[in-house]
Amino acid sequence: MQTNYTYNEQTYIRALRGANIVLWEWCTENSKIFFSNNLVDITGYDSDSFINLLDFIEKIVVSDDRTSAKNDLTFFMNGNTTTYRSDFRILTKDGKIKYFLITGKTTKTSKEGKKFLSGSLMDITEKKLLEEQIKYLAYYDSLTGIPNRFLFTNNLRIMLQNSKKGALIFLDIDGLKLVNDTFGHDYGDLLLIIFSQLMISAIKDSGKIYRMAGDEFMIIVDKFNSYKEVTNLCDNILNYLKKPFEVKYEQIYITISMGISIFPKDSNDINELYKYSDLALYKSKISGKNNFTFFQKNIFDLYNRRLTIEQELKSAIKNNEFHMLYQPQINSKNNEIIGFESLLRWESQKLGCISPAEFIPIAEKTGLIVEIGDWTLNCVCKVIHAMNIKGIELKKMSINVSPIQLRKPDFIYKFTNTYKKYAVSPSILEVEITEGTLINLSTSKLETIDILLKNGIRVSIDDFGTGYSSLNYLTNLPINTIKIDKSFIDNIYSKKNKAVVSCIINLSKLLNYEVIAEGVETKKQLDLLSEIGCTIIQGYYFSKPLPICEVEKLLIKGNTLGGA
Incomplete structure (x- = not known):
């Protein structure tokens, strides 16, 4: 049907206001500049306030951005680029700071031959603030405000490249779980905040502290001449902790254990240094806690266990030691089961039950994860096929995929053949990949993700927010779902952490991503997530991971699940 709608000047004015865009044109010959009328709505100034574009920059661009703004214009005017582009902050007439992106191109009139520079001025304040918030999230711990694991790795890498001497x-913290269980997670969070600030005071100018995860912290000491100085620093840290912490009128005593590695003496490799300090920390723990240990080459008990795990992994599939569990994902609005995450478990004949957190990194390092991943996919598809035969409807099944698997050239071939072999609809499958994996994939391997999506398979980012978050990659990478990491849910009671989670949820909704909160264990966590708009839940509050027989019973019973 044809529409007789008339586009007039008011139409364009409304469109410009809605998009926060100002149109401008500068006749470079007579220096006269024109701005569309909505400039006054955004900045408080009108066209008559400025003689030309340089005058505009000089008068309202903030001083710290003024030089770069002028350089961008000069670079364009000198013919170094065909498109003028610059972003900067301006100070509005009422004293507010806003971020703007200006773009333009040169044109000439056919009659007079006059030269014009024409373009647009866009208010990008909201986008910039969101970028800054997510950039902060990438480098700093949301609870304590101190640098996180990602910044630790960057800083240590730079020191090692510059052949600096230092200590890790x-x-x-000894027994933080007991504090959480006794006083609640609010106390535990406050304790971590106070502890972080206390450690900053304790180490003073000797180094910098980083929060690695949970109650684990790392200090990079970059100024010392002898072991004695490091020993004195550790003694000073222990002395700082002799007095109780005042947390919500409660006095809480804590102790810490420390493990120390020295570079370059012990190693020049980041992973080895981390491993050595971790082994030394373990020695401090088994020696009674509340002390510190320097790494020595004979501290290899844990390392030997890891070697044993590596050997046992090689025969785990042949010995039928692996099995799968399935954790429901729930729409908390109606308690409907919208899918499951498949989770690999290992019951070793020699070592007993071994956590995935312990054996998966070893499997990845040795390449055994490829065979294990093939087994996992085959097992999951076989289970789905069996349910289809029984007439049991399954909406979605998530499968964790390692970056090692994705880098294999035959990954797509094997993945596709497996689900086709069992007549599994690709729309049921969702591949879970950590955000670090997505960022580190090459362009060619990102095509692998595209092929999965084109085949109807969903893709989700697992453990979102644990150190790599970037607005840029979120807006460009091919994904369907974001899973907010459990560490954020554990600390959602804090105002700052709740704000960060809310930011992730709002951003995800704007980008049309589904959001799943992982590790939800309490009614209070559920209520807070519902309050900020997250309704898809995975965690012990609704259900622990289940064997397939229990999954079938749930789906047959009615596809819903009540909370704890």
Whole structure:
């Protein structure tokens, strides 16, 4: 049907206001500049306030951005680029600071031959603030405000490249879980905040502290001449902790254990230094806690266990030691089961039950994860096929995929053949990949993700927010779902952490991503997530991971699940 709608000047004015865009044109010959009328709505100034574009920059661009703004214009005017582009902050007439992106191109009139520079001025304040918030999230711990694991790795890498001498002190709070269980997670969070600030005071100018995860911290000491100085620093840290912490009128005593590795003496490799300080920390723990240990080459008990795990992994599939569990994902609005995450478990004949957190990194390092991943996919598809035969409807099944698997050239071939072999609809399958994996994939391997999506398979980012978050990659990478990491849910009671989670949820909704909160264990966590708009839940509050027989019973019973 044809529409007789008339586009007039008011139409364009409304469109410009809605998009926060100002149109401008500068006749470079007579220096006269024109701005569309909505400039006054955004900045408080009108066209008559400025003689030309340089005058505009000089008058309202903030001083710290003024030089770069002028350089961008000069670079364009000198013919170094065909498109003028610059972003900067301006100070509005009422004293507010806003971020703007200006773009333009040169044109000439056919009659007079006059030269014009024409373009647009866009208010990008909201986008910039969101970028800054997510950038902060990438480098700093949301609870304590101190640098996180990602910044630790960057800083240590730079020191090692510059052949600097230093020490790593791995700190672990003894018995934080007991504090959480006794006083609640609010106390535990406050304790971590106070502890972080206390450690900053304790180490003073000797180094910098980083929060690695949970109650684990790392100090990089970059100024010392002898072991004695590091020993004195550790003694000073222990002395700082002799007095109780005042948390919500409660006095809480804590101790810490520390493990120390020295570079370059012990190693020049980041992973080895981390491993050595971790082994030394373990020695401090088994020696009674509340002390520190320097790494020595004979501290290899844990390392030997890891070697044993590696050997046992090689025969785990042949010995039928692996099995799968399935954790429901629930729409908390109506308690409907919208899918499951498949989770690999290992019951070793020699070592007993071994956590995935312990054996998966070893499997990845040795390449055994490829065979294990093939087994996992085959097992999951076989289970789905069996349910289809029984007439049991399954909406979605998530499968964790390692970056090692994705880098294999035959990954797509094997993945596709497996689900086709069992007549599994690709729309049921969702591949879970950590955000670090997505960022580190090459362009060619990102095509692998595209092929999965084109085949109807969903893709989700697992453990979102644990150190790599970037607005840029979120807006460009091919994904369907974001899973907010459990560490954020554990600390959602804090105002700052709740704000960060809310930011992730709002951003995800704007980008049309589904959001799943992982590790939800309490009614209070559920209520807070519902309050900020997250309704898809995975965690012990609704259900622990289940064997397939229990999954079938749930789906047959009615596809819903009540909370704890």
